Amino acid sequence: MARTHKRLDGLIEIWAHLRREPLGIVGLLIVVLVIGSALLADALILVDPVKLSIRDKFMPPSLAYPLGTDYLGRDIYSRVIAGSRIAMTAALVAVSISAGIGLVLGIASGIGPRWLDYSMLLLFDTLRSFPVVMFALAVVTLIGPSLTTIILIIIVISIPLFGRAVRTQTLTLKNSEFIQSEIAMGASLPRLMGVHILPNVLGPIMILAAMEIPVVIAMEAGLSFLGFGVRPPTPSWGNILNDGFKYIRNSPWPLIFGGAPIILTTLGFTFLGESLRDVLDPRLRKES
Amino acid sequence: MLVYVLKRIGLALVIIILAVTLLYLMIHAVPGDPATVMLGPRATPELIAQLHQRMGLDKPLPVQIISFFGRVLSGDLGTDVFQEKPVAGIIISVVPYTLILVGAGIAWSLALGIPLGVFSALRPDSWIDKVAGILSVAFIAMPAFVVGLYALLLFAVTLGWFPVIGGGEGFAGQLHHLVLPAFTVGLGWVGYLARIVRASMLEVLAENHVRHARAHGLPQRVVHYQYVLRIAILPAVTIVGIGIGAMLSGVVFAEIIFARPGLGKLIFVAVQQRNFPLIMGTVLVTTTLFVVATTLSDIVNALLDPRIRERL
Numbered sequence: 062m063a064r065t066h067k068r069l070d071g072l073i074e075i076w077a078h079l080r081r082e083p084l085g086i087v088g089l090l091i092v093v094l095v096i097g098s099a100l101l102a103d104a105l106i107l108v109d110p111v112k113l114s115i116r117d118k119f120m121p122p123s124l125a126y127p128l129g130t131d132y133l134g135r136d137i138y139s140r141v142i143a144g145s146r147i148a149m150t151a152a153l154v155a156v157s158i159s160a161g162i163g164l165v166l167g168i169a170s171g172i173g174p175r176w177l178d179y180s181m182l183l184l185f186d187t188l189r190s191f192p193v194v195m196f197a198l199a200v201v202t203l204i205g206p207s208l209t210t211i212i213l214i215i216i217v218i219s220i221p222l223f224g225r226a227v228r229t230q231t232l233t234l235k236n237s238e239f240i241q242s243e244i245a246m247g248a249s250l251p252r253l254m255g256v257h258i259l260p261n262v263l264g265p266i267m268i269l270a271a272m273e274i275p276v277v278i279a280m281e282a283g284l285s286f287l288g289f290g291v292r293p294p295t296p297s298w299g300n301i302l303n304d305g306f307k308y309i310r311n312s313p314w315p316l317i318f319g320g321a322p323i324i325l326t327t328l329g330f331t332f333l334g335e336s337l338r339d340v341l342d343p344r345l346r347k348e349s
Numbered sequence: 350m351l352v353y354v355l356k357r358i359g360l361a362l363v364i365i366i367l368a369v370t371l372l373y374l375m376i377h378a379v380p381g382d383p384a385t386v387m388l389g390p391r392a393t394p395e396l397i398a399q400l401h402q403r404m405g406l407d408k409p410l411p412v413q414i415i416s417f418f419g420r421v422l423s424g425d426l427g428t429d430v431f432q433e434k435p436v437a438g439i440i441i442s443v444v445p446y447t448l449i450l451v452g453a454g455i456a457w458s459l460a461l462g463i464p465l466g467v468f469s470a471l472r473p474d475s476w477i478d479k480v481a482g483i484l485s486v487a488f489i490a491m492p493a494f495v496v497g498l499y500a501l502l503l504f505a506v507t508l509g510w511f512p513v514i515g516g517g518e519g520f521a522g523q524l525h526h527l528v529l530p531a532f533t534v535g536l537g538w539v540g541y542l543a544r545i546v547r548a549s550m551l552e553v554l555a556e557n558h559v560r561h562a563r564a565h566g567l568p569q570r571v572v573h574y575q576y577v578l579r580i581a582i583l584p585a586v587t588i589v590g591i592g593i594g595a596m597l598s599g600v601v602f603a604e605i606i607f608a609r610p611g612l613g614k615l616i617f618v619a620v621q622q623r624n625f626p627l628i629m630g631t632v633l634v635t636t637t638l639f640v641v642a643t644t645l646s647d648i649v650n651a652l653l654d655p656r657i658r659e660r661l
Contacts, residue, residue: 084483186360187367190643192635194598194613198620199632203376279492283602286494287617306498306606309506316502320495331490 078340085336091329098142099149106139111294119312129314131304137318140296145322147297151208151281152274155215160270162216163223168254168262170224171231181228185221193218201289211290215277226269230262272334275327282323298323353651361644368636373414376625426630431622436630440615447611450603451596453531455589458538463585465539466546467578473551481543488540494602497533501606504529514608530603534596542585550581583653590646594639
């Protein structure tokens, strides 16, 4: 009971700070909107997003088709809504898995023996040395394009980001007095890692994860746009853009409304993340 | 300093070797080896064996990797089995296009980002500073490929101010073709640079020697541009190296959207053809360029700031 109260107080405090950040509020609204449309996608769509009606192709926005239609007469509004589910799934799955792996590797690297630390750093640096898109394209060639492939690629290239941040945090904690006294009292390594270090690195990692979500959404959309991501006819924002790009001379609407949700979502998450970071931890600055 | 430089170069070499080995292993760990994938489902066993031999895939893996490195060092990146041309030649012929695009992107983002940062730092918390701050975050967050598509739609297709496809002929033509792609790859860096310059400018402005210069009665302009900016600009200069590396990724989209020749376009086509030698070669070259750029920027950074040398 006391624990829930404490959590509630924390949330109220965050809200009190966030209220004073207009951009944070705008970001929060957009994030709620996108998550809401991803959750309620089935109720919000007007027609089946893959249903063709060739007669109505390249329609501008109208009452029947709020955002117009694409080259096969599919309703862009319904495709955008269905696409939000794919974007959010990819982002949440990829970010939570890579943050989880990064957390374990980072703590191990920060608290473990020197050779482990060095090999982890080398691993992180190596994974970061591939230009992201080139690496993604090479992997797609090998295991074939799909949503799973994209999530896998994003996980691999995001691990260094989380791993390095956790390692730095762990190193700072390791030298703090309370950890030193735990060690002096003979606390076991699992206890140190799980009970003392993990809760203290979780906060900064949550902020980092929130900042990474827009990056992941952009990457999923980008690879799908290139035709190496979610397979058509499944509606992903990147696929809508790809169709719009191919028929750019026939109708501007698929391109306009395929791009808008990507820009809105990335801006929303970024503004929210920036405000939250300023509220929760003014010292933390994202590594460039 | 020399020790740091040698160590940093050593690390860069190790990273390149590891990265290439990783890539090579990945290609060969996948079920259905490259030869089968390339030849498609109708390939006969003889054809596959023949291609194996040509690509050196019939030898044990460690031998393959070592001989691969040997060939790479002698400048041989293998043969494109589709066009029957050496991969190295194909890559070299398109590298200039990509480098020009990256250079143009960096140049215009420096030209706009640095003044924007200086302007904001000299008027902290004014409405101009706030607007510039929001714009910087927005530029950083917006995915470059969506920016590129919107630019293509508005300025090339609808308004017709700029050409839709190609690299252009002659100097004026090339410049004309470069505008929109360079805008696309550079926009995010305008935001980054503005933020970095603003932050480091504010830091330097608060330092004692600046107060001293003011106390001496030096004019504001001289203090700001000769004393503050000269120091504050260093982080921006060193981050350009990282920017060049990151842009190698961004150019893929710009080159495809604006149908420009270059490394990005090359790997895009190679992936569609499942052209493994060409994919390996392009990834190798871009990874090397990326590592070289970040290493150089680290070394420049260490030259400027001796504290960093301690850390490696």
